[in-house]
Structures are given as C-alpha cells and as structure tokens.
Amino acid sequence: MIALVDCNNFYASCERLFQPALRGKPIVVLSNNDGCVIARNDEAKAIGIKMGAPAFLMQDQISRHGVFVFSSNYTLYGSLSNRVMAVLQANCEKTEQYSIDEAFLYLGDLKHIDLEKYAGELRSKVNDVGIPVTIGIATSKTLAKMANRFAKKTKKDIGVHILDSSDKVNEVLRFTEVADIWGVGKQYAAVLKAHGFNTAYELSLAPQEWIRKEMSVVGQRLWNELHGMSCIEMEEEPPAKKNICVARSFGQLLSEKEDVREALANYAAIAASKLRQQNSCVTVLQVFLQTNVFREQDRQYYRSATVQLPVASNSTKEILHYSGIGLDRIWQNGYNFKKVGILLLDLIPADQVQYGMFDKIDRPKDNRLSKAMDSINRHWGGKELVKFAVQGYDRKWRLRQERLSPCYTTKISDILTIKI
Incomplete structure (x- = not known):
C-alpha cells in the first residue's frame, strides 16, 4: 500500500501556526513581489478569492471581509516542511x-x-x-x-x-x-x-x-x-534536474546595468548552489533580460544570450563570470527592466567532466572554495552570508515583500517571546 500525505493549505497553515488569533479568519499568501494569490485557506476560498487573483484587484474584498494578507515567506515554509518530513x-x-x-x-x-x-x-x-x-x-x-x-x-x-x-x-x-x-x-x-x-x-x-x-x-x-497496479516507482532520492532556471522580477524597475548585474550575480550563485546539490556541472548557460510588457508607456525589450563554457563546471566563480558575459551581449541602455534570469543547460554528472589539456583554472581550489561557502551559508540558515563582491549589498532589485511575516524558526531575533 502507498500513502500520500498532503499538508492542508500549507502556506496559510504556516502563517497561522505562530498567530493563533488567525484561526477561523481568511488568509491569503501572495507571490513574489506581492503580485497575486498563490495560497489561501478554506475561509478565503469560501468568500470567493481565486487562485492567481491579482492583489491590487482584491483590495475591496480584502477590506470587506477582513482578509489577512501575507508575502510569501519561503524560509519559514521550508523550515516547517523539513519538520513535517522528519x-x-x-x-x-x-x-x-x-x-x-x-x-x-x-x-x-x-x-x-x-x-x-x-x-x-x-x-x-x-x-x-x-x-x-x-x-x-x-x-x-x-x-x-x-x-x-x-x-x-x-x-x-x-x-x-x-x-x-x-x-x-x-x-x-x-x-x-x-x-x-x-x-x-x-x-x-x-x-x-x-x-x-x-x-x-x-x-x-x-x-x-x-x-x-x-x-x-x-x-x-x-x-x-x-486499476490498482503500481507502475510509478518510489523515488527516495529525487532525480537530478536536466536544467536549472533562476529568474525573478525586480521589486522596482531597473535601468542601470550594474544594478541588473548585481541581481543576475545573485541568481547565478543560487543556480550554482543548486547545481552542486545534485552533483552536476553545466556546459551551456543562457541569460535573458526583459522589460515589463504591461507598461505600455515604456519601450519593450527582450533578449537572451547563450554562452558555451570551455569546461563543464559547477563553480560559482565561473558561472558568475560567464553569466556576466551573457549580460554584456544583450544589454541595452535606455530601458526600464523588470526581470533577469539564468538558465543552466546540458547538465552532466560532475564525475563525467572532461578537462582540457591547457586548462589554466585551478579547479580543485575553486571546488574547495564553493564547498566552503556552501557549508558556511547552510550552517547559518541558508542565507548567503559569504558571497562574491559582484553580488553586492545594495539590492535595489530585491523582491517587494511588504507583508512578510517573521522567520520564527530560523532567525534568533524573530523567535517568539512568552510573557510569564
């Protein structure tokens, strides 16, 4: 026999867990940049809130029914998911x-x-x-x-x-x-x-x-x-992904190249980390850049560039370098950009990489550096505390999360306090 265990209204349940006063109240969770509804509890469903509904179109409904609205808090959801799975x-x-x-x-x-x-x-x-x-x-x-x-x-x-x-x-x-x-x-x-x-x-x-x-x-x-015949095998270990994509819409429109480069560098670092988690290397990467198609007053632009790596790699340092080359190929001044992303293609197992005879990169050193960074960042809750300079700290591109709840389970300053 096979059991499927499914958490009920998971994101909404996570938000309600640390705020018991929300029991019986309608709750919705919004997508990146607080755009549209990606989760709702039964009470929200009962008043007619639809999945995918744009937040800005629901303001009257939210006010009329006293709906509690949250920005997506994936750090909290991931932590509680780990507890459930344990x-x-x-x-x-x-x-x-x-x-x-x-x-x-x-x-x-x-x-x-x-x-x-x-x-x-x-x-x-x-x-x-x-x-x-x-x-x-x-x-x-x-x-x-x-x-x-x-x-x-x-x-x-x-x-x-x-x-x-x-x-x-x-x-x-x-x-x-x-x-x-x-x-x-x-x-x-x-x-x-x-x-x-x-x-x-x-x-x-x-x-x-x-x-x-x-x-x-x-x-x-x-x-x-x-007919009850089990044909889909259990996968105790998830299969390696054939490609990896990391892309985000910016919290505000960006027109400066260095701001977009900083955002892309952070997305590329995330992609490289995912690559190492499944012990794979990338041979080809693609960078894409686009404006906001819904802003009719703006000039529109969409381009992508494909970059072939000389040697397959999962080094953050190398992936940052080649993603930067991709951005240089497609960058145009004078546009208000909304989104940038990186797509890692043609992935191969790390133990099948063929090195060039004249390769000048100290790959063992790069691998040790990447693993050390992964270890430190993982130890401190998955946050990128250690990173490359090109990833920056300004973060004008950061997601808009105006209704973000505290990270109750992963951040010392957000741990609940009890009055006795």
Missing part, C-alpha cells in the same frame, strides 16, 4: 518527498497493521508540529492521490481515506473528473473528453487495446494505476 520519515522507512507539502509513504504489505489507526496516529503526530494534513492510502500512487483529494472534499474532520476495497476504489473513480487525475493536463483532458471519457471511472473501463493505440505507454501506465 516526522514522516521517522514513522515510515521508505518515503518520497514529492513537493514542499506532499510526500508518498511506501507502506508495503501491511496486512497485520490497522491502516486506519496507523494513518490517524500519523496525522496526529504531524499535527503536533502544528500543520494539519490529509492522508490517502491505496495500492498505487495515482489512486492514493485520488483518495487524498476525496478525503479533503468529503472527510475534512477525519482527514483519512483508504481504498481497501473495489467499492471504495470505484466510488473515488466516479468522483474524480479526468481533468483531476494526477498527470493528466488540460490538453490531455480535452482529448479524453472528446472521446467520451468524463470521469476516471469511465476511463478505467476503456479497452486496453484502445488505451495502447490512442494513449501510448503513458496511457497504459495510467490505466494500470487506475
């Missing part, structure tokens, strides 16, 4: 973190265990962290996803649903529209509906021959999953 890993030997607020648990053949009791106790233990969760259990990942969604919609108080009989499986299959099946996107859903499949149950009744012909191997795997 509880799950302590109670299940084989776990796979699927996202910041979801994890699959491989329960094996636990016929001797009361799954209802196990799930209830696990839910209680995670709740001790302060984050409510819902648990769906089935014989495949796809069915576990459906069971979890079914529990959220119909069993909010219990928070657990187990598909341990064919009747329960069929009930959930009938409840789930094809567009809501895990892994089925909008285009795929439209194709299925055009063929008369509106629910997962109807799709499960399709002949295998038709599935293989019309939906190829991916469709066959999905069909098997709907």
